[in-house]
Each structure stands twice: as C-alpha cells, then as structure tokens.
Amino acid sequence: xxxxxxxxxxxxxxxxxxxxxxxxxxxxxxxITAKKNNDEFNAMTxxxxxxxxxxxxxxxxxxxxxxxxxxxxxxxxxxxxLTFFPEEYKSMLGGIFGIKSGRNTDKIKESGFSPIFxxxxxxxVKAIAFTEAEMIITCRKIYYQDINPLNFFDxxxxxxxxxxxxxxxxxxxxxxxxxxx
Numbered sequence: 001x002x003x004x005x006x007x008x009x010x011x012x013x014x015x016x017x018x019x020x021x022x023x024x025x026x027x028x029x030x031x032i033t034a035k036k037n038n039d040e041f042n043a044m045t046x047x048x049x050x051x052x053x054x055x056x057x058x059x060x061x062x063x064x065x066x067x068x069x070x071x072x073x074x075x076x077x078x079x080x081x082l083t084f085f086p087e088e089y090k091s092m093l094g095g096i097f098g099i100k101s102g103r104n105t106d107k108i109k110e111s112g113f114s115p116i117f118x119x120x121x122x123x124x125v126k127a128i129a130f131t132e133a134e135m136i137i138t139c140r141k142i143y144y145q146d147i148n149p150l151n152f153f154d155x156x157x158x159x160x161x162x163x164x165x166x167x168x169x170x171x172x173x174x175x176x177x178x179x180x181x
Contacts, residue, residue, distance in 0.1 A: 045098035139173025
C-alpha cells in the first residue's frame with residue numbers, strides 16, 4: 001500500500017494539545033492503529049482512553065478487547081498511533097472502523113482514507129496514520145494491564161460492559177510525537 005507524505009503537519013509537544021480530551025475521545029472518537037513487523041496494519045475506532053502523566057512521561061492510554069482484530073496488531077507492535085479527525089468523519093469512524101473487522105474487509109480501501117507512514121522520534125520504525133486526521137499522536141508501548149473483574153467497585157459496570165466476560169486490555173504508550181494540521 002502506498003503511503004503519502006505527512007509534511008502538511010507540524011510537530012507540537014504533548015502539553016500543547018488543544019481541545020477537550022473528553023470530547024476528543026468520548027464524543028468524537030479516535031482511531032487506534034498498529035502495524036505488524038511486515039507493515040500490515042489495522043485500525044479500529046475507540047471511545048475509551050485517556051492522556052496524562054505516568055512515571056514522569058506524557059502518556060496516552062487506550063483499550064482493546066482480545067477478540068478484536070486490532071488486538072493482535074497491538075500485541076506485536078512496539079508503537080501505535082491515536083488519530084483524531086474532524087467531526088465530518090464521525091460516521092465513517094462509527095460505520096466502517098467501529099463495526100467492520102479488518103479480518104473480513106479492507107476498511108482502509110472502503111473508507112477511502114489515505115494511510116501515511118510517520119516517523120517515530122529516536123527510532124527507525126515508522127507508524128501508520130491517516131492524512132484525513134487533524135491530529136496524530138504516536139506512542140511507544142510501555143505497559144499493559146488486563147481489566148480484572150475482581151477489581152470493579154461497581155458491579156453494574158461489569159454486567160453492562162462485559163456480558164460475555166471479554167475484558168479489555170489497556171495499553172499505556174509514552175507519547176513520542178504529536179502532529180497537528
């Protein structure tokens with residue numbers, strides 16, 4: 001797959017990210033994208049995650065269920081991207097990337113999105129993002145934790161979110177770069 005240039009973006013520090021993270025993740029959604037060593041990649045819509053400081057580093061977190069195709073990419077990849085899009089792409093994020101599986105369909109082709117390789121600071125590895133995104137956050141995996149049902153204080157969360165007991169894995173990534181249009 002050919003990837004385009006990302007020179008229309010400027011690099012910013014994580015502290016310079018503008019906007020309300022609750023709106024960005026919870027209402028407008030993001031794509032989690034990870035690439036295997038053979039350059040095959042997959043992306044999925046996510047509306048759960050966060051950003052902050054852990055271990056003195058700027059981090060982003062996201063969650064992926066083990067049954068999702070993206071999970072195997074997240075497990076193999078050292079880096080992943082979180083991409084944020086203008087409001088006009090929300091139906092695409094929900095309709096193609098939120099419902100369909102990359103196991104059965106070429107979501108990138110169907111969406112018409114244009115993938116790009118982005119450099120990772122201090123690495124020869126390149127991550128995948130999309131030219132339609134208004135912000136790209138590159139992350140290096142530094143920690144994961146499986147959601148443990150024994151740790152719920154409110155068992156309604158467990159019952160309403162995990163009727164099949166298919167608990168998410170939470171990934172924490174050190175933010176290695178932020179690109180904005």
